[in-house]
Amino acid sequence: MSWVELKVRGLREEADGILGIELAPLAGTLPFTWQAGAHVDVQVEGGQVRQYSLINRPEEGCVRLAVKHAADSRGGSRWLHRQVRLGDRLKVGTPRNVFPLKAGTGEVVLVAAGIGITPLLAMYRECQRQSRPVRLWYFVREAAQWAFVEQWRNDAAVSLISGLPSSAVIDRLRGELPAWQTDAQLYTCGPEGFMAAVLGLAGERGWPAEALHQEHFQAPKAASDPLPAGQQLVLARSGKTVELRAGESLVAAAERVGVSIATSCGMGMCGACMTPVLGGDIEHRDQYLSEAEQGSGQWIMPCVSACRRGTLTLDL
Ligand code: FES
Structure with missing residues (x-):
């Protein structure tokens, strides 16, 4: 892993509990590039490493992240929210993309919940740049938790939905999610249960497994069996x-x-x-x-x- 030091050039409250961080090179230009869906490792307190999606395009010459202050933070998001100041330097790893937008011309369907919007925001912008058909559903518990929302208020391709109980989220989507069409791809990011429900619904609508993509923000619960010994x-x-x-x-x-x-x-x-x-x-x-x-x-x-x-x- 190679690390580069970047300077905190901007801090902004994007929504309730979501901090936008803009990181710029100390001099010259960024030493790396990336594609929509990529994330970077960021060194936080004590040398711990956390992963955050890149929400902008490399042509902007900076790195933009959005960090949710997790109630069960293991230190990373809490430290970024409370300690980081303008002008500070953060160590950032070379971007990696385990959630890439597949090349093609078919429709792209994006379904986000909460902070799961971050990789899908980059994908939405990339689809627009490519003039590729795209639809986005963005669910939050309360309207105050909507990040980056102003740009979408009058965008007919974006459905902003707040205040639904979990049980009603999939019912809402059930009425709107299109059936699969050739070359269409679906990407979802959010809590594990949410993504499982979205993918289950897509399966009912005829979406094949190879057209369905999800990104996990948290490791799943540890396997119940401890790692075995003696091997x-x-x-x-x-x-x-x-x-x-x-x-x-x-x-x-x-x-x-x-x-x-x-x-x-x-x-x-x-x-x-x-x-x-x-x-x-x-x-x-x-x-x-x-x-x-x-x-x-x-x-x-x-x-x-x-x-x-x-x-x-x-x-x-
Ligand atoms: S260190 Fe990240 S997958 Fe193993």
Whole structure:
């Protein structure tokens, strides 16, 4: 992971509990670019790393993020909301995109809840730039939580919906979500239950799995079984073998024998630790790999995933 220091050039309350942060290069131009749907790692208090979607286009010459002050914050959003000031410097990683807008000309359907609007905002703007048909549904609990909303008040392609109880959200969408048409793609971002309901409804409307895309903001609840112990982890290129301890991640086990695996989120979401597998019975616990990638047995996210039994051999 390479990091670049950027300066806080703007801070703005985008909505109740949502802080807009604009980051500019210290000098010259940004050393990276990105596509709609990308996110960056940001170093927060104590060197912890958090991921935030990029809501703007690189041509603007700055990075714009929107950070929700999470009630259950593990420190990242609370620190950004309370401590960061204009002129401060933040370390930002090179953008990664695990939620890309697929190329095509078919309609793009975007369904956001709460802070899940951030990657979809970038996608909406990109579709407009490409003159690609796009529809956006944006749900919030209360109108005060709507971010970036002024631009959409008179936009017939955007449905702004607030104040519905969770049980009524999908009913509302049921009356409006179009049936799938060739080359159409649907992207959703929001709480896990919301996304599951959106994708379920889309499935009823004939949307095929390959046209449905979701982005997770939080790691799913930990697997109920603790990481198993006693299996052998073989690091083929390094010529090292280590026995896994109970509850120990593969990353930590490799570290014990001097093999370092680069990580970022540590939650199976960002892709930083993606490692090729040479053999073994993998228990995938990540949100990053697609079903097909998991099924192939060729890749593992060793920050969270495990070896079910026997020996797991990694190309490290
Ligand atoms: S460190 Fe992010 S997926 Fe493993």
